[in-house]
Amino acid sequence: MKFSLSDPLFVSILSLSLIFLATMLGSSFVFFFKKAMGPKVKAMVLGFAGGIMIAASFFGLLIPSVNQSKASDIYSNIAYLPPTIGFLLGAAMLFGLDKIVPHFHKLQNVEEGPSNRRALSQNLRFFLAVTMHNIPEGLAVGFACGLALNHHGQADIASLCFAAFSLALGIAIQNVPEGAAVSLPMYSDGMKKSKAFLFGAASGIVEPIFGIIALFLAQLSVVTPWLLAFAAGAMIYVTLDEILPEAREDHFDHFAMWSFVIGFTLMMVLEIVLD
Numbered sequence: 001m002k003f004s005l006s007d008p009l010f011v012s013i014l015s016l017s018l019i020f021l022a023t024m025l026g027s028s029f030v031f032f033f034k035k036a037m038g039p040k041v042k043a044m045v046l047g048f049a050g051g052i053m054i055a056a057s058f059f060g061l062l063i064p065s066v067n068q069s070k071a072s073d074i075y076s077n078i079a080y081l082p083p084t085i086g087f088l089l090g091a092a093m094l095f096g097l098d099k100i101v102p103h104f105h106k107l108q109n110v111e112e113g114p115s116n117r118r119a120l121s122q123n124l125r126f127f128l129a130v131t132m133h134n135i136p137e138g139l140a141v142g143f144a145c146g147l148a149l150n151h152h153g154q155a156d157i158a159s160l161c162f163a164a165f166s167l168a169l170g171i172a173i174q175n176v177p178e179g180a181a182v183s184l185p186m187y188s189d190g191m192k193k194s195k196a197f198l199f200g201a202a203s204g205i206v207e208p209i210f211g212i213i214a215l216f217l218a219q220l221s222v223v224t225p226w227l228l229a230f231a232a233g234a235m236i237y238v239t240l241d242e243i244l245p246e247a248r249e250d251h252f253d254h255f256a257m258w259s260f261v262i263g264f265t266l267m268m269v270l271e272i273v274l275d
Contacts, residue, residue: 005165006158012145012215015168016208019141022172023134023204026179030187030196033180039250045181046247047256049174051263053137053239057232059271060167061140062087064147065228074222082225089226090136090233094241097132130182130203133242135210136234137175141168142211143227146218166270174263175204 003010062083069079144167148160183200187193214231218224247256 006161008145008148008151008157008161008164011161011165012149015141015145015165016138016211016215018168018172019137019175019207019211020204022175023179023207024201026176026181027183027197027200027204029180030183030193030200033184040252040255042181043247043250043252043256044259045177046243047259048263049177050239050243050247050256051260051265052170052174052267053235053243054260055264055267055271056140056167056170057235057239059268060144060163060170061228061232061235064144064163065225065232068147068228069225072222072225075225083229086226086229087233090230090235091237092233093230094133094136094234094237097135098241127182127199127203130178131206133238134178134204134206136231136238137171138207138210139214139227140231140235141171141207142214143218143224143231144168145211146215147224147228149215150219150221150224163271166267166273170267170270171207173266175207179204 005011065083065086066079069075069082072079075082141164144160144164148157148164151157151160179200182203183196186196186199191199214227217227244256244260247260
């Protein structure tokens with residue numbers, strides 16, 4: 001294996017490790033800070049994360065999905081179908097998980113899921129909320145890496161590798177504050193630092209797990225456009241349903257919006273520079 005950003009296998013290992021390690025790094029903030037983020041900082045962090053996720057969904061997933069569909073002889077006259085249906089199914093999956101998994105949004109103080117959710121502790125329901133919404137991020141990175149691994153035209157391999165890595169890097173950047181958003185409130189509620197750290201880190205473990213699953217699924221070229229769009233739909237649903245509303249709930253709208261713009265711009269620059 002070559003240790004190079006133009007080697008698909010190395011990029012896959014690096015990318016899937018990076019997104020999890022970033023969550024662990026954010027969770028470790030519990031050892032250095034005594035309380036959760038203030039409302040202004042929270043607005044900026046969530047706005048920034050939202051910008052990264054929307055840009056990553058568009059540049060790293062939807063555009064490749066459209067390009068793959070248009071280039072396929074299988075879809076010739078219906079090239080619009082895989083991106084469209086895949087996108088809708090991704091959003092529908094997250095909507096379904098919201099309805100069937102008991103979870104709690106600590107920042108919004110909102111309960112979701114089945115009516116028997118109170119059989120679980122509030123901290124566990126909060127953990128489930130964050131973990132559930134990390135699934136599309138793992139799928140996104142896995143599909144992007146799988147696209148590079150499955151591509152046999154040497155001319156485009158480096159470009160696909162850089163696209164996958166830039167997507168992982170962008171998600172990793174927003175995973176740092178996300179990890180802190182799990183561990184710090186739990187510590188503020190009385191949980192021990194070590195336990196709060198483990199909860200925060202564990203919330204990110206689904207990313208490499210689902211990333212590996214997606215990586216293998218992406219080897220089936222016929223479904224690649226569907227899978228890329230599926231991950232995009234799931235990520236955009238999470239961003240619009242959870243991240244951006246939470247960013248604006250304390251009325252620091254302009255902080256949230258400008259942070260969103262900066263996050264989106266950063267992800268766009270990464271896509272251009274690393275392409």
